[in-house]
Amino acid sequence: MPTIRLICLTAVLNLNAFAAEQVVPLDPTTGMKIAPDWELVRNHCVICHSSQTFLRQRATEANWTSVLEWMQKHGGLWKLDAEVEKKIIKYLAINYGPGSADNYRRAQISATLMPPNPYATEARLKAEAKKKQGIIQSPANK
Numbered sequence: 001m002p003t004i005r006l007i008c009l010t011a012v013l014n015l016n017a018f019a020a021e022q023v024v025p026l027d028p029t030t031g032m033k034i035a036p037d038w039e040l041v042r043n044h045c046v047i048c049h050s051s052q053t054f055l056r057q058r059a060t061e062a063n064w065t066s067v068l069e070w071m072q073k074h075g076g077l078w079k080l081d082a083e084v085e086k087k088i089i090k091y092l093a094i095n096y097g098p099g100s101a102d103n104y105r106r107a108q109i110s111a112t113l114m115p116p117n118p119y120a121t122e123a124r125l126k127a128e129a130k131k132k133q134g135i136i137q138s139p140a141n142k
């Protein structure tokens with residue numbers, strides 16, 4: 001009896017470990033996660049460019065929405081049906097969301113920590129000096 005209990009316990013623990021890893025199968029052609037609505041996203045987003053343009057991005061729902069708007073303004077993406085657009089954004093945010101905080105791009109390195117710029121022009125050096133004095137704001141100094 002104890003052996004059976006142990007086997008059951010092991011099975012439950014293994015299932016939990018599997019769930020925690022969330023192994024989502026990938027489409028062999030596009031590399032996209034085969035999750036709800038993935039084909040809808042493939043049909044709209046893998047026409048003009050490779051899936052890698054968006055698979056390597058991580059963004060929140062709001063940021064994926066602005067990617068789509070940017071695509072429509074500058075990439076030639078057509079106007080989408082509201083329902084379709086919602087589904088595309090949901091798929092992207094769920095499967096390619098920011099996840100843990102260390103998944104975001106790192107903050108820009110402070111100008112004071114950067115090596116000297118070998119291609120610096122006079123104008124560039126003047127601007128960098130102003131940044132050091134705090135006359136011009138750089139994102140890292142904000």
Ligand code: HEC
Pocket residue numbers: 044045046047048049053054057067068071074075076077078088
């Ligand atoms: C009609 C063509 C077209 C369609 C459809 C399209 N894109 Fe794009 N996409 C482009 C073009 C063109 C660029 C490059 C724009 C630029 O760099 O100015 C681009 C660039 C991108 C980038 C930036 C990649 C990078 O690394 O800079 C992302 C992200 C992206 N597209 C996501 C999407 C998503 C998500 C969809 C589906 C909703 C989509 N695209 C559908 C034309 C398209």
